[in-house]
Amino acid sequence: MGDLNTELAELRESVASHVPAEVAEVLKADRATFVGVVAEAAAKPGTPMPDLALPDAGGDRVRVADGPAVVVFYRGAWCPYCNLALRTYQQELVPELEKLGVKLVAVSPQLPDGSLSTKDLEFAVLSDVDNELGRALGITFRLAPETKPAFDTLIGDVEKINGAAEWELPYPTVLVVDGEGVIRYIDVHPDYTTRTDPADVLAAVKGL
Template sequence: MTTVQPTIAAQAAAVHAAAAKRLPPEVVAAFDADRSALNAKGLPAQITAPGAPMPDGALLDPHGAATTLTRARDGRPAVVVFYRGAWCPYCNLTLRTYQRELLPALTERGVALIALSPQKPDGSLSMQETNELSFAVLSDPGNSVAGQLGILTVASDDVHKAQSVLGVDLTTANADGTPTLPMPTVAVVDAGGVLRWIDVHPDYTTRTEVAEILTALDGSIS
């Protein structure tokens, strides 16, 4: 009997509901206001369009060794996932889902799965080990790749204060010492390094579902 796995949206809704009951009201209010503002603002105007070369930059693996997106792809098409950090519960549940449901399908297709965040390598290592991820989890110091892609955002001071209540300090977690983050994004890159599809989420509690990625992959890379 096949077990139907919950969607990322359903998992995220459960995390959000639990947090609303557990966290201080002022923290919940700050996060909710931030999400409303992000949704109202919508997508950034300068997102790289499909058909352009996928940006690349100086990345670090979980042990601090220098690498690049091109090196990580190793001549293969790739699904590149931009996430905020190991401290983000929505990132954790999404990458676990991709490990369980997306990675096997990509492996069958000869497609790499690569996750990038602005956090320090030790954060990447924590994300990889805690969630038992077997795909590449890399640091994008200074949001080099994410910035070229046009998907960056900075939360309000109220959100930074709310995060500090929870013990999260982005200036410590991020490799460049700033609180800048990528919007959760999935990009499909072909074997030649061309961006073929991109899905950007201003609301960090929403993510790209596995079925959407596979449909986009099969429709954009022959």
């Protein structure tokens, strides 16, 4: 297995060198506000996964609490760090999880028609429109208004992408849910350029 966070750090350097200087400064300052943040309101192991059903890319509703499952919250298909992480999880986690009889589900606030295509990913990609599930888990935050012009320059209108007026996103988070729908592991990353290592996810799953 490769080192996901090393690849993410290299991507961060690449992004900084390829965007306009003024946008790079906003991104750097924005990230700095999250480094060292602890998501104290996040759900704790031993608590039930909220029993919500979210639409997949085709519009079918999927119950997220149906375990055993690994649930991955990401910011959106517009986030290069999210795409790198999801593709790494597909390569390194999905084959191992299948052997263990555990599904992987990815969740973002993006509208279904804007989420990553299911033909690219071999697991369900669900839309938590309005961040109902993320908020219930205590893992969402609102972005500073002054950062919005920079993000609009890079990705387009977030309100249209997410179908919501509030510019709210989840912290990148991985949860492991057991067969009873109880959260057994949660790892929250306020610094969105870092992610949960696949080996840590597998260790948590094998501990069920």
